[in-house]
Amino acid sequence: MVKAFASYNDDVAKIVLKNAPKNAKYTSPQIQKEILHILSTKVRNKIREDIGDAKFCILVDEACDEFKREQLMAFVLRYVEKDGFLQECFFDLVHVKDITSLNFKKDLCVVLSHYNLDVHNLRGQGYDGASNMRGEWNDLDELEIGRGANQIGTLQRPGDTRWSSHFDSVCNLLRLFGPTCLVLENIIKDGSNYKSRGDADTAFNTLRSFQFSEKAMKLITLSSALDPRDGYKLFNVEDICTLVDEFYPQDFMGQERIILTFQLQHYKVEVLAHSHLKNMSTIFELCRGLVIIEKSKIYFLIDMLIRLVWTLPVSTATTERVFSTMKLVKTQLRNRMEDEFLADYLSISIEKEIAQTFSTDSIIDDFSFLKDRRTQFL
Template sequence: MNVNIEKIVLQNTPLNAQYISNKTQKEILSIYSTKVRKRIRDEIGEDGKFCILVDEALDDSKKEQMAIIIRFVGCDGHIQERFFDIVSVHDTNSSTLKSDICKVLGKHNLLVSNMCGQGYDGASNMRGEWSGLQALFLNDCPYAYYIHCFAHRLQLALNGAAKEVGLVWRFFSMLNNILNFVSAFAKRHSKLKLTRQAEIEELLATGRLGTDKGANQIRCLQRPGSTHWGSHFNSIRSLIDLFGATKTLLTDISHNGPTSQFRGEAEGIKISMLSFDFVFALKLLDKTMRFTDFLCQELQRKS
């Protein structure tokens, strides 16, 4: 379909060439990424000031990698954030991280002296006052001020405070048990969705449920993350929406489960889920976390 490609490719290669080998695919991706980085570099400008945001990013094999994001003011005067590169690191020593970041920046003619901000998490190797990554960059560029993400700090504070409250700790422990049991098998997962679908249809038929755009979607139970407090709120909201369907599924398994172990486990989880303490904590956290979730979202706005 493209005349230029046809002249080069179809006339100079075998007709059965498909270009789907792993090596060829990586070469194509490398060309794309190079062009994207060049475009970002052009957006920043020759002497443009920029900030870096760095965080850990594990791949599927759990290999440690470093994600680098560039933040700058674009030609239109608006703040832009661009994912720039992901680098494999053999250790997370601050000097090693600095060396790898400088290599990436230097490769694209981005001067460290033009850096005017650093954004990392609160790990000691990143925020250390004397030998942390932020301190090493400050030695080279005194205006590269370090900021620990406010939303991340809030989430860490919420996690720390919640773990000190017995009722809350027991609630999230029980919530994980429910998620593990329901999501252990695809069959249970599918049955939960079918039960929820039947529940929605019944509520719609009796007029007890609205029909707004985007409403009444069949959701799944969501698992809370260890440091992402916003995911805890999403997990609570999903359980509230699927509370009736989850209870029905657990009742069915406790009566018709394949083994006595499954039946007993389902009955025990159902009893705990219907207990006063669990339901009270569910409603209490739903109310309080609406405020904390709103604050987390506000702290992540570009302004």
């Protein structure tokens, strides 16, 4: 194939096969790692560019490698793009010696500062409810990680990584939680036969296995006041203002709090009459809809609040996907794979849709500019 290409282009023929410089070797493992790192860096820079100055949440989980020797921590960023699309992207993998609050803060700040992500824009924490990081996460408020009062961790059933990451699913679950548990308890006590009582008992235990703190319950309940389904039946200005006062006090300060109240009053009237907004069924549709019809500029404070709520992490599915991929990559035959190489590989594999947007020419240009090369690339 190389010979065929050389026959069509004199410039190529001068630098390949027998004419290739004897001291230039671009098929070595080191060169492959350099190219991989260039592509993964472009992926991370694209994610950083998409975040901009937006608020974001961070999902973190830790796991050991195949040999139970290396402790690795995966960082996933959850944010809403300027166009209203929710993104949850794997960002980096960090080798840690021990999981403590101070070490975590240090590793987190290193990752964020390297890509110029302001820690003060951090508005939520996500972690595996079954992880030993749980206690460490609770200490982070004392370390002043993030400014929002909504540092509540992940709402997740322990050990279940398949739970939907959609905020709307959590709202639905909480609305049905109390009434459903009451019905199931009645069936358990007064069911007509053994099978119905047994099925009800299993369902009841499954529902009760979900971990919802009182603070998380209140946050989700108040946030559901923004839910547009059923003609904005749940819309409540007072609840939304309470949500802001209790969970986002530093995002809406002074005059903004007063302006938000006026915006909510006008917003309630307009959305019910607007053909594009009145039939919305999810907060995601509402976020996108406000951008499409450019109402996000008029109701800019409401748009900001919706994005803050929509950014809340409710599942660690993405971090679990990172470790599933890692187990396929770092096998017993690849037990000496360095952390940076592993992180680069995972970044490209998991965020392949972003990686595919970069042209081969752009990667070659970055490779050429990285340092002086013995052979000039065409």
